[in-house]
Amino acid sequence: MTKRLLIAIDGPASSGKGTLARRLAEHYLLPHLDTGMLYRAVAFSLLERGDSLDDVAAATKAAHLLGLENLPADELRKAPLGEAASVVAVYPEVREALLDVQRKFARHPHGAVIDGRDIGTVICPDADVKLFVTASAEVRARRRFEQRRANGLDDSYEKVLADIRKRDERDSSRSDAPLKQAEDALLLDTSNLGIDDAFRAALDMVEAARGSVKSHPSLKA
Numbered sequence: 001m002t003k004r005l006l007i008a009i010d011g012p013a014s015s016g017k018g019t020l021a022r023r024l025a026e027h028y029l030l031p032h033l034d035t036g037m038l039y040r041a042v043a044f045s046l047l048e049r050g051d052s053l054d055d056v057a058a059a060t061k062a063a064h065l066l067g068l069e070n071l072p073a074d075e076l077r078k079a080p081l082g083e084a085a086s087v088v089a090v091y092p093e094v095r096e097a098l099l100d101v102q103r104k105f106a107r108h109p110h111g112a113v114i115d116g117r118d119i120g121t122v123i124c125p126d127a128d129v130k131l132f133v134t135a136s137a138e139v140r141a142r143r144r145f146e147q148r149r150a151n152g153l154d155d156s157y158e159k160v161l162a163d164i165r166k167r168d169e170r171d172s173s174r175s176d177a178p179l180k181q182a183e184d185a186l187l188l189d190t191s192n193l194g195i196d197d198a199f200r201a202a203l204d205m206v207e208a209a210r211g212s213v214k215s216h217p218s219l220k221a
């Protein structure tokens, strides 16, 4: 019987954390939760109803009503929602309302791979392995620019870079659960790595960390 494995992955926009999380989950046959989708769903719900992103009460209500089932994934992945999500993600009430659903997911009997901004620091401080995935703002902007161009959008590279910097600033400077590397997280800089090399590096890190992993508290008895 393999040991339960909980992997927390954090990092800024376009660092590659989502793809790495997905591939690690496939590799270890674990469920994967992209927590950015929750914040995107809250923003989506406000915008759909014509509520303002500044309406903390409406955002909190939307967060309380949110479940993991039936999230409109394709709709939520659209570019402007990333920015809108980072606005509602500042509200402590919204973050609090989304705690349970994330922690419940983390209690899956086999473990899980969860990615976001505060997974290693706030949501799963006891994760077996924590990765902090990053890359320079220029490299991340280049990736996002190429992605958008492939999707037929014609934002300039300069605009994409400015958006990335603005989001980094908002995510890192908020007082509640800011984006930051947990003290015990392993740093993976993907600036000079393609996705396959980044995946191999992440896998090596997880395996090395697992070798020295403390058992999960629930397995100690």
Ligand code: CDP
Pocket: 012, 013, 014, 018, 035, 036, 037, 039, 040, 081, 082, 083, 085, 086, 087, 089, 115, 116, 117, 118, 119, 167, 171
């Ligand atoms: O895909 P991308 O990195 O652009 O964004 P995302 O992971 O979908 O997250 C969108 C926004 O949600 C982030 O900029 C954060 O402000 C917020 N977020 C958060 O605060 N905490 C998380 N655990 C996940 C996302």
